[in-house]
Amino acid sequence: MVNRFQCVADLQRRHGVKRLCSILGVSRSSFYYWRRTAADRAARQVTDARLAARIRAVHQESDGTYGAPRITAELREENGEAVNHKRVARIIRASGIEGVRLRRRHRTTVPDPAAAKAPDRISRDFTADRPNTKYVGDITYLPLEGGKFCYLATVIDLASRRLAGWAIAGHVRADLVTDALAAAVHTCGSLAGSIMHTDHGAQDGFN
CATH class of the missing domain: 1.10.10 (Arc Repressor Mutant, subunit A)
Structure with a gap:
């Protein structure tokens, strides 16, 4: 048209x-x-181009893992600007930016209800003022061909939101977690004095 x-x-x-x-x-x-309305469209194209550059920067900083919801949240936190999530989604589609989609966690073990749970030392505050102070860990299953799957353990720094360490294996034994933590130590130098948090669930190897 x-x-x-x-x-x-x-x-x-x-x-x-x-x-x-x-x-x-x-x-x-x-x-x-x-x-x-030609002038209005031209002005909107300019602002969209500027926003697209910021969206691309946030997407790259997340190593390509953030989609529209997370990118919108980061932009709002960045300078307090009320960025519309629908506009962000539209620009993402127009720019061909895609976030990596991981499948939901596959439950393979049942936790012992009598077992003591690790305390929530971050009190659901998923922010950090300085790097290497608070981390979150998670284990996600990745489906493969033939009905098989492997497991991805990740360690993310809450200050930078960057991936500090990761490991992949075909099991959820303790060494999957220790390998991810070892990778984080290799990246950050040391995790001494930092807090590691995971959600309580089937795979609580991080706790």
């Missing part, structure tokens, strides 16, 4: 708006509205 409006605009002096709109199957009122 926009291309047809542009065609009318380009040829109107030679052939007239009425004739061109009739040939192209568009109404004159729609064409005049399109022409009248």
Whole structure:
């Protein structure tokens, strides 16, 4: 539709708006509205381009894992700007940006109800003022061909929101977790004095 409006605009002096709109199957009122709002569209394209650059930066900082909801939250936290999530989603689609989608955790063991749970030392505060002070760990299953799957253990720094360490294995034994923690130590130098948090669930190897 926009291309047809542009065609009318380009040829109107030679052939007239009425004739061109009739040939192209568009109404004159729609064409005049399109022409009248050209400045607003141009301004919106500029702001969209600036927002797209910020979206791309947040997406890259997350190693490609953030989708529209997480990117919107990061942009709002960044400068307190009321960014509309629908607008973010639209720009993401137009820019071809895609977040990595991980499947939900596959429950393979049943926790002992009598076992003592590790205390929530971060009190559900998933923020940190300084790097290497608070981490979150998780284990996610990744389906493979033939009905098989493997497990991904991750360690994420809550200050930078970056992946500090990870490990993949075909099991959920303790060494999967220790390998992920060892990778985090290799990245950060040391985890001494930091807090590691995981949600209580079937895989509580981090606790």
